[in-house]
Amino acid sequence: MKTIAAAVLLLFFVFSTKSCFLGVANAANEPVFDTDGDELRTGVEYYVVSSIRGAGGGGLDLGSSPNQICPKFVVQRGLDMEFGRPVVFYPVDANDSVVHQSTDVNIVFLPSIDPYCRTTTMWKLDNYDHSSGKWWLTTGGIRGDPGPQTLTSWFKIEKFRPDFxxxxxxxxxCPSVCDSCVTLCNDISRYDCGTQLRLGLTTPEAGWPFSFVKASKDIQQVVGKQSR
Structure with missing residues (x-):
């Protein structure tokens, strides 16, 4: 995927290399917490929802367009009450039962296979879209097998801001599964694409705030609690 043109485009992201995130290295052992204050667990189903309630939109889901039916891409639902589709997290260490900050993870929508597109619903970073000037998140990623061939399938979770x-x-x-690979290192935000909010890369520390809700939770109860 990484062509010479893609390497040049690294400059477009304000020299966003792995060095941008050295300051969060100490967070690597800190667990990620869901909205109940429980540690995020490997293999457990969660909704990834906007932390901004009211006008911030809802949860994440699969999307498509007339110009791109397959593979599906990652979108955010427009309403708070729409929690989208549950995901499961798989850390790079297959023996780790807890998801930690600054650690590479695979993220997959459920069900994990898209029968129509005949691909996985594992998140991955797509090729650079010249028409929009964006790196979009799509599906069709590969679980596990960390290294150059799976570079685009790894993501990280960081605390939104120290004061949050x-x-x-x-x-x-910002994958760390290949020390010798040249790769992008950027936050993820959402972009208005007509009737959909698509997820794609943005500059460091400019990502959209998200929270993780257990898929077993009652959506009405969660939204009511957050609105108070």
Missing amino acids: TDRVYRLIF
């Missing part, structure tokens, strides 16, 4: 609660986070594409 531990339950508000930003998503990052």
Whole structure:
């Protein structure tokens, strides 16, 4: 995927290399927490929802367009009450039962296979879209097998800001599974694409704030609690 043109485009992201995130290295052992204050667990289903309630939109889901039916891409629902589709997290260490900050994870929508597109619903970073000037998040990623061939399938979770609660986070594409690889290192935000809010890369520390809600929770109860 990484062509010479893609390497040049690194400059477009304000020299966003892995060195941008050295300051959060100490957070690597800190767990990620869901909205109940519980540690995020490997293999457990969660909704990834906007931490901004009211006009901030809802949860994440699969999307498509007339110009791109397959693979599906990652979108945010427009309403608070729409929690989208549950995801499961798989850390780079297959023996780790807890998701930690600054640690590479695979993220997959459920069900994990898209029968129509005949691909996985695992998140991945797509090729650079010249028409929009964006790196979009799509599906069709590969679970596990960390290294150059799976580079685009790894993401990280960081606390949104030091002054925010531990339950508000930003998503990052900055894989550490290949020390010798040249790669992007940027936050993830959402962009208005007509009738959809698509997820794609933005500059460091400019990501959208998200929280993780257990998929077993009652949506009405969660929204009511957050609106108070």
